[in-house]
Amino acid sequence: MIGFLTLFEKEFLRFWKVSFQTVAAPVLTALLYLLIFGHVLDEHVQVHGVRYISFLVPGLVMMQVLQNAFANSSSSLIQAKITGSIVFVLLPPIPYGAFFLAYVLAAVARGLLVGVGVLLATVWFAELKVVAPWWTLVFALFGGGLFAALGMIAGIWSEKFDQLAAFQNFLIMPLTMLSGVFYSIYTLPTFWQGLSHYNPVFYMIDGFRYGFFGVSDVAPETSLAVVVACFAAVSMLTLRLLKRGWKLRG
Amino acid sequence: MIPAVSIVDVVKHFGSLQALAGVSLDIEQGEFFGLLGPNGAGKTTLISSLAGLIRPDSGTIKVMGHDVIRDFREARRLLGVVPQELVFDPFFNVRETLRIQSGYFGIRKNDDWIDEILEHLDLASKADVNMRRLSGGMKRRVLVAQALVHRPPVIVLDEPTAGVDVELRQGLWQFIRRLNGEGHTIILTTHYLEEAEALCNRIALMKQGRVIALDTTANLMAAHPGASLEQVFVRTMQQ
Ligand SMILES: Nc1ncnc2c1ncn2[C@@H]1O[C@H](COP(=O)(O)OP(=O)(O)OP(=O)(O)O)[C@@H](O)[C@H]1O
Numbered sequence A: 001m002i003g004f005l006t007l008f009e010k011e012f013l014r015f016w017k018v019s020f021q022t023v024a025a026p027v028l029t030a031l032l033y034l035l036i037f038g039h040v041l042d043e044h045v046q047v048h049g050v051r052y053i054s055f056l057v058p059g060l061v062m063m064q065v066l067q068n069a070f071a072n073s074s075s076s077l078i079q080a081k082i083t084g085s086i087v088f089v090l091l092p093p094i095p096y097g098a099f100f101l102a103y104v105l106a107a108v109a110r111g112l113l114v115g116v117g118v119l120l121a122t123v124w125f126a127e128l129k130v131v132a133p134w135w136t137l138v139f140a141l142f143g144g145g146l147f148a149a150l151g152m153i154a155g156i157w158s159e160k161f162d163q164l165a166a167f168q169n170f171l172i173m174p175l176t177m178l179s180g181v182f183y184s185i186y187t188l189p190t191f192w193q194g195l196s197h198y199n200p201v202f203y204m205i206d207g208f209r210y211g212f213f214g215v216s217d218v219a220p221e222t223s224l225a226v227v228v229a230c231f232a233a234v235s236m237l238t239l240r241l242l243k244r245g246w247k248l249r250g
Numbered sequence B: 001m002i003p004a005v006s007i008v009d010v011v012k013h014f015g016s017l018q019a020l021a022g023v024s025l026d027i028e029q030g031e032f033f034g035l036l037g038p039n040g041a042g043k044t045t046l047i048s049s050l051a052g053l054i055r056p057d058s059g060t061i062k063v064m065g066h067d068v069i070r071d072f073r074e075a076r077r078l079l080g081v082v083p084q085e086l087v088f089d090p091f092f093n094v095r096e097t098l099r100i101q102s103g104y105f106g107i108r109k110n111d112d113w114i115d116e117i118l119e120h121l122d123l124a125s126k127a128d129v130n131m132r133r134l135s136g137g138m139k140r141r142v143l144v145a146q147a148l149v150h151r152p153p154v155i156v157l158d159e160p161t162a163g164v165d166v167e168l169r170q171g172l173w174q175f176i177r178r179l180n181g182e183g184h185t186i187i188l189t190t191h192y193l194e195e196a197e198a199l200c201n202r203i204a205l206m207k208q209g210r211v212i213a214l215d216t217t218a219n220l221m222a223a224h225p226g227a228s229l230e231q232v233f234v235r236t237m238q239q
């Protein structure tokens, strides 16, 4: 238990000590998206009867929660591997389950902090109400957890920073950008609409947005089921890899 | 008495390279044991297998009777390892580093022992300095300190004195000797053979993944009258 708490604390401090880059910077990025897209499209578009700029905010929040959860666990692990300081967590008797939880929870914490930051920063530009706050929280937690676990796999798998960047650019970015952050998928042609249903991130964004507006493309219960199932599957895979010592204990 | 470390038929390949070619070795509790051999002999590979950092292809390793894979939690608790590579976590200062390392081993309030270690390794004045700002030798001392935070009964030092100044070497050996006197088992690799000669009661010489000589320091020396350990080493390697 102390081992788990210490590892969590260390992982938390690791990003907190440089929170200007790890929290403030992504908030600024989201704000820029909002200003640009919001300004260009706000006059023309309404989704679910909501003004476009208000529709955009929850999507941006969730996108940053996911991307930062991924960034935290993956960058921490690859840095530790490349510098060799990974031995400090491999030598102690920390059970792999505790190891997993510590990295995932710290990454989710960063994701949520960034998410709250984006909300606070954008609240000045868009009127937002939160109809069902528990839905938003649950989707943020499980979505963040899923991306944190993916980040662990990516960080452990990558041997160089450019391999991690490839993972990020060719998997994480497309999945999040093409998930309905910037649009409702029902504005898409049928083929892309169908394809979007195979993207788990779509359900995270859609469910998260439901918490704000009380309307969504898919019933939130369905979305939650998809997200929790994906989280469970990726977690199970990560735990198995950790147990085997895959790529960490050669 | 169960051996501090028991190694049976350990084999490890890296691709086609055989780094350990069937090593068997018992190290008794309370020994000051030297693991010597030229670069690439397999010393670090053996230590990494012992510490669970790599998994051997076959063979078993136990620390105080606990299998390092099946019973890894107990085995790792009993072991303190100073790695050969000079690694550090740049996010923290010396004291934070040692507190965190204590926490990983399940120890919360460890400042009395941390202060004592810092004192013995002449690091007390650097306690609040960020790891990045330490000189190479000081980083090495912190690595030694990190291996000791949980007072492990078995301490493994993989070239702890590489790049360390004379004064600290003496301080370090005094401290390690004291721990050995208190019953800690010490396993040491070094390329400074005078150090090994002075400190180790028993020595294994490794070459190309095998143990080619294993005896007390006294017996090894007696087999080559008048020779230093360095000369014994060179002759054994040539055989
Ligand atoms: N991760 C690895 N991948 C591939 N080969 C490795 C790896 N680690 C060690 N080796 C090889 O295994 C052999 C034994 O290496 P090891 O580090 O155990 O030697 P050593 O006795 O500790 O040497 P030194 O005195 O230089 O520290 C060497 O030939 C080395 O190149």
Ligand SMILES: [Mg+2]
Pocket: B043, B044, B045, B084, B158
């Ligand atoms: Mg070595």
